[in-house]
Amino acid sequence: MIISVPRNWESSEAEHREYLRTILREYYNQVDDMVGPPSYTYYFLKRVHRLILSRSLTHYRKSISLLENAIKQKNNNEFKDCIFREIKKVVDYESFCDKSQKYNAYTLCSKSKLRTCPYCNHSYSITTYETGRGFRPSLDHFYDKARYPHLGLSLYNLVPSCSSCNSSLKNTKDFFKDDHLHPFFDDEEIQFRIKSGNIINPMDIIRTPITSLKIETLYKSIKAKNSDSVFLINERYQYFIYEAYNFALAKLDFDEQIKNNNLFITREMKEKTSLRFDIDNYKHEMLGKLYKDIYIQFTLKL
Structure with missing residues (x-):
């Protein structure tokens, strides 16, 4: 990270929080209406609900530790695959990227304070968007959504970046295991x-x-x-x-x-x-x- 922009999403916090809260609430209500006991996914998301709605990196890291501890205790690949699959259906990042949605990745990126990719500072990260059409920067999941799917829509886990930094270089590298500079929380070092x-x-x-x-x-x-x-x-x-x-x-x-x-x-x-x-x-x-x-x-x- 080269450029630091604390509270980059300040103007989007309320709207995005409500968007994610609504998704979780609808899921809880759907499970509550079902016959039979809820799955582990239900209890896990309830437990980390406040953490993934937060704008705190410490809360994100705590939620990751809770997920890893649960997987370690079960020590079962089928359990891991199942809970990951279910979480991804709830915290649906792909749906968030759909231009036809009223609130989506494009409307979020249009409120970013960043003009350049904070990881390299030599590519633009601007957004041009009208309903149904436009372009935007890639949204890098600082904590990889493939490993930590519950953070797939957590606001300060989403970093507007260029495709070279996001897809070609960072890709699925685990920033939880090895510390790296975060554009929203660290100084320019x-x-x-x-x-x-x-x-x-x-x-x-x-x-x-x-x-x-x-x-x-x-x-x-x-x-x-x-x-x-x-x-x-x-x-x-x-x-x-x-x-x-x-x-x-x-x-x-x-x-x-x-x-x-x-x-x-x-x-x-x-x-x-x-x-x-x-x-x-x-x-x-x-x-x-x-x-x-x-x-x-x-x-x-x-």
């Missing part, structure tokens, strides 16, 4: 800088042929390192050395002009237009986090 060997000084870097430069990815935690490994951040960002280098050149040139008093309008106004970059809104731009880090690395002391 992956940083970038341009370097050549041991050279990181801005002026020395600019004098170095671009073919000898690379983008270095820095991590602040094991979670950040795990995320880099899954989403191949370091490998992918080497393709953006030209963008990073040209941005660094523009930044140094601007600072030199300011230093020599060659600019007569406010620094803030001129900088935004010269660099075509607003550091205060970097999260909304493709490669915005890369540009922010390069901006900091190449800011001259005036």
Whole structure:
């Protein structure tokens, strides 16, 4: 994860909570009207009801532990297959993706605060939708819905992302077993800088042929390192050395002009237009986090 957006779904929380609550309530009522004892699925969903309606990652993890403990106690593959199959019928993500539904994945994604994929920050995650038609980003299940089907519709388990990150790279990897950065709950812990060997000084870097430069990815935690490994951040960002280098050149040139008093309008106004970059809104731009880090690395002391 490169971009962090806490409470991304803030404007959707009430509507989505009611949507999921209604699905669960209808299931409970249907089972209550049946003859005979309810299945284990009924009791399990009742037990984790509050947890899967929550916006807390801690609650999600607790619900996963309850599911795994139940499966471990039964120690029966038929039981596991049965409860998974029944949960998927109730917590039906495929139905949620149906454009014909009044409330669906498209209406949810249209309320996302994210403009780019938070895992890579170099693909858009925008939504265009009218009733029955449109497109949207993939919704990654941070905790894989194949392993943890009860979280298939839990709001803060749904991360708008690009297909490369969701399907090609993350796919069904288990983020419960190994911690990774979550775009809605963790700080931005992956940083970038341009370097050549041991050279990181801005002026020395600019004098170095671009073919000898690379983008270095820095991590602040094991979670950040795990995320880099899954989403191949370091490998992918080497393709953006030209963008990073040209941005660094523009930044140094601007600072030199300011230093020599060659600019007569406010620094803030001129900088935004010269660099075509607003550091205060970097999260909304493709490669915005890369540009922010390069901006900091190449800011001259005036």
